[in-house]
Amino acid sequence: MAMTYYIVADGFSGCGEFTLTVSVYKPPRCGNGKIDGYEQCDGADLNEQTCQKLGYDSGTLSCTNGCRFDTSGCVFTCKAHDLGTYTGADITLEAENSCSGTKLYNAGGAGWNCTREYSEGYEKVYILTLEAGESVGVSMSPVRFDASLWVTTSCDDLVGAQCVAGVERASFGGREELVLKNDGDESQTYYIIADSRYSCGEFTLTVSEPSRCGNGKIDGYDQCDGADLGEQTCEKLGYDGGTLSCTEGCTFDTSGCVFTCKAHDLGTYTGADITLEAENSCSGTKLYNAGWSCVYSGPDGYEKVYSLTLEAGASVGVSMSPVRFDASLWVTTSCDDFVGAQCVAGVNEAMFGGREELVLANDGVESQTYYIIADSHYSCGEFTLTVSEPPRCGNGKVDGPDMCDGADLGEQTCEKLGYGGGTLGCTDDCRFDTSGCDSTCDAYDLGMFTDTITLEAENSCSGTKIYNAGGVGWNCTGRHSKGYENVYSLTLAAGQSVVISMSPVRFDASLWVTTSCDDIVGAQCVAGVDRAMFSGREELVLTNYWTEPRTYYIIADAFKDCGAFSLTIFQYEPPRCGNGKIDGNDQCDGADLGYQTCDEFGYEGGTLGCTEDCRFDTSDCLFTCKAHDLGTYTGADITLEAENSCNGTKIYNAGGAGWTCVHSGPDGYEKVYSLTLEAGESVAISMSPKQFDASLWVTTSCDDIFGSMCVAGVDTAVFGDREELVLANDGDEFQTYYIIADSLYGCGIFDLTISRPGP
Known part of the structure; x- marks a missing residue:
């Protein structure tokens, strides 16, 4: 039987025009003669591209069976600077400037796996020849721009299809390094693309012996190498004195350094809250960096250090509330553990200025002294540090992930949550109970679903801003949806399934469905999605599992802001192996091979087939082993x-x-x-x-x-x-x-x- 749903076309924040479309879902497919999905082209449809527009001099552009540009018919004149054959001597080019170069190459084309990023800025190109078995390290040091460095074997490989090495890992202004090796039996000419993710600027390009720990000089990711300590000393690293050395793994050995702990002692925790207000890390040190495994970032700003002793079995909640800087909070068992090797807890999840919280527990059988590092991702500032009973639902106060706790509603009311009035309560699991709140449903009724529904030029900026699936319904979309939304009601027949698709224009959409129009916190959410990036389409499948028609409320929401969008609803056809078309987890289905061939998979010819369980059958493909x-x-x-x-x-x-x-x-x-x-x-x-x-x-x-x-x-x-x-x-x-x-x-x-x- 039919079921009515209420679609909420929302926005993360703000509002704007949008298009709402409900239609039968037809997945993008290479070979249908039109560009969709991630295709560059499809058959004769080249998306108005030509050889000239791609940076070639002339020629005829075509399309491969895999829906990628085929530039074999394009004509290109190589404009690379020839560095000659590498002889073992370092090659250093200083004050190079990509702004005077070209803007043709982009490793984010066929060579996406080369750098894992687009490189759409300006570039300079260099030719380097390596003898058989030779290897070199290539380094690009940019000045105030985001560099991208990659190497191909063909000067006209503008999209990186023949890329053999590439890197784009450093942050803005950081050095990019890679190792290039000729594994062939003959000399090979390579084309080094000193590129940028966007924009351009001055840089230094260096070609030298590959970086290697143990060669007696600092290169690559070495902190040191043998006697070469890079002019570092114990004192420069924050110790009081002593002798710095280097491990065999080319990292600093500080065992010979002398250190006096400067932590502020908070004593032994007694159960009473400890609150330190107006603390300022700018007057602290800049020695500690917990590294990746502890807080999943590199907090290299200023910090203040506190020692706290816990009895066996005791646990506390530690909270750091910064004022206008990005805080990082972590705990170690040693005061001189600058790099977080003995880190036992750490957090760096909040946004700029947001509070960081963690729980510290002594699971040992004896008391233990811990060192709390009130750190920052970078910079410094004022903050409040609190040590208290760990957050817990049922303690009568809002803490941790609580929305409320008993009578403590965090100053929230039905009105503040978007209802017309009434009495707000709190559930036993510390979530808002809105059953006593008054609500008037303003959903746009789409009626009983019978055929594809398409709503174009919808705009959530003219909608409401009261629904948030990140409330009780956090598991609905996996994140907050605090922007503006439009709400739609839709009725589905018993057993009916539909696909709901929301295509936003320049905002981050969030799409979810509930069974109650006044469920503004997602407590009754039955389906939700927020996976796409900014402006990306969100889609979900909604099924009425009841034995009678049911009305649903579709929330066309946003992570923040608002904007124009289209909403489309169409009949869902579940994927099934054996229906003659590729869907679900099929690699193929019967004669439908998805335009794949033996050649596309790397074979040298032959006939590709499909098994009864919809997997490719390569038994008739031709292959020469290159092991x-x-x-x-x-x-x-x-x-x-x-x-x-x-x-x-x-x-x-x-x-x-x-x-x-x-x-x-x-x-x-x-x-x-x-x-x-x-x-x-x-x-x-x-x-x-x-x-x-x-x-x-x-x-x-x-x-x-x-x-x-x-x-x-x-x-x-x-x-x-x-x-x-x-x-x-x-x-x-x-x-x-x-x-x-x-x-x-x-x-x-x-x-x-x-x-x-x-x-």
């Missing part, structure tokens, strides 16, 4: 250093049939190695990446690009950390394995080691 043969394992360690997956292939993905192998979709670049093991032999394989997220897996067939024959795999380490697995031949005969040194995305330099497994 580097490591031979038969003899027991001696095999170590390959400075391997570069950027000049490898991009055809293997264990996230296909082999999802269970690595439990991720490693669709970056990879290098492949063959290794033969005798019967009963086992080896440990280790892959150590440099600044990218590695994925390591092994299969028994070189053409198993989807991992369906994967026998071992791992992708558990975080970005830049080593992946390790053990491979064992449990058979009665020799077996050749194919090691895929892969990446979750992108590519980079790595070391591969094969050795005896540990005990």
Whole structure:
């Protein structure tokens, strides 16, 4: 039976015109002759682009079967500055200026995995030739602009399709560095693109020996290297004196430094609140930086330090309320732990000026002294520090995530929440109870759903600003929706399902549905979404599971602000393998291959098919294995250093049939190695990446690009950390394995080691 829903076309804040569209959902698809989704082109539809508009001199632009620009028919004159063949001597170009260069190259085209960012600014291009086996470090130091650095093997590769190395990790004005290696058997000419994410400026370009810990000089990410301490001393690092040295891993060794703790002692916590007002970190120190693992940022501003002792089993809530600066709050067990190696709690989640809170618990059997670092992401300022009983629902006061607690409503009323009047209450789980509030529904009635509904040029700026799915309904959209909204009621028949799509114009939309028009805090939310970026379309599926018609209220909302949008509602058709079209988790369905071919997957021809369970069948595709043969394992360690997956292939993905192998979709670049093991032999394989997220897996067939024959795999380490697995031949005969040194995305330099497994 029919069900009425109320669609709230809201805004994060503000308001504006918008279009509301309700229609049957037709997903974007490459090959339908029109540009949709993430396509650059589709068939004859080139989106009014030409070779000239893309930066070429002339020629004919076309479109590949994968809906990407085919520039093979375009004519281009290379304007690169030739640096010659690298001889081992450093090459340094100072005061280069990309503002006098071109604005043609963008690694965010086909080469998105090259830098993971667009590089739409101006660039200068340099030619460098490397002998076979040669490697260099390339560094770009910009002056007051956001640099992007990448390398390709073709001067006319404007969109990065042949990119072999790229980096865009540093913040505004920061240096970008990469390692470029020629793994081929002949000399190779490369094109270095000294680019920018946007704009342009002066920079220094350096080509030198690759950075390496242990070469006696500070380079790359070294803090120090051997005797080279970069003119640092214990005193400069904030210690009172002593002797600074360097570890084998090229990080500072401060064990020989002398330090006197300057923490303000708060004593032993007795249960009474401790409040320090008008504290000022600008009069503190600038020594502590908790690093990534503690607070997930680098708080390198000024800080004040406090010591606090907790009895065994005691816990406290620690709160830092800054005045006009970005606070960071963390706790360690050692006063001289400047880098957060012994950090036990930390938080840096609030926005600029927002309060940071954490809970500190002594789980030990003895009292413990902790050091509270009232830090900042950068800069400094006044703040209030509070140590009190940990936040808890039921203690009679609003704290932690409470909206209210008992009689404490945080000075809120029904009127302040947007209702006409009435009595506000509080539930046992410390959420507002609005059942006693008066409400008048102002939803626009869309009636019973029978066919596609499209509302264009809707504007939430003329709507209300009272609905917020980040209230009780936080789990509805996963975030607040504090902007303006429009509300729509829609009735669905029993069992009916529809897709609701909201397309905003220049604001961050939030879309959710509730069963009550006066549910302004989302307590009765049945569906919600806020995943798209600014101006991105939000879509959800709404199903009436009841045995009779039901009316729903659609909230076309916003994270903040408001604006114009279109709202579309259309019949939902659930995805199903075997319906002859690709939907859901299908790779293919019957004759519908999604315009994929053997060639698109990296094979050399042949006929692609589809299995009964809607997975690609590559058994009739032609393939030549390009694996580097490591031979038969003899027991001696095999170590390959400075391997570069950027000049490898991009055809293997264990996230296909082999999802269970690595439990991720490693669709970056990879290098492949063959290794033969005798019967009963086992080896440990280790892959150590440099600044990218590695994925390591092994299969028994070189053409198993989807991992369906994967026998071992791992992708558990975080970005830049080593992946390790053990491979064992449990058979009665020799077996050749194919090691895929892969990446979750992108590519980079790595070391591969094969050795005896540990005990």
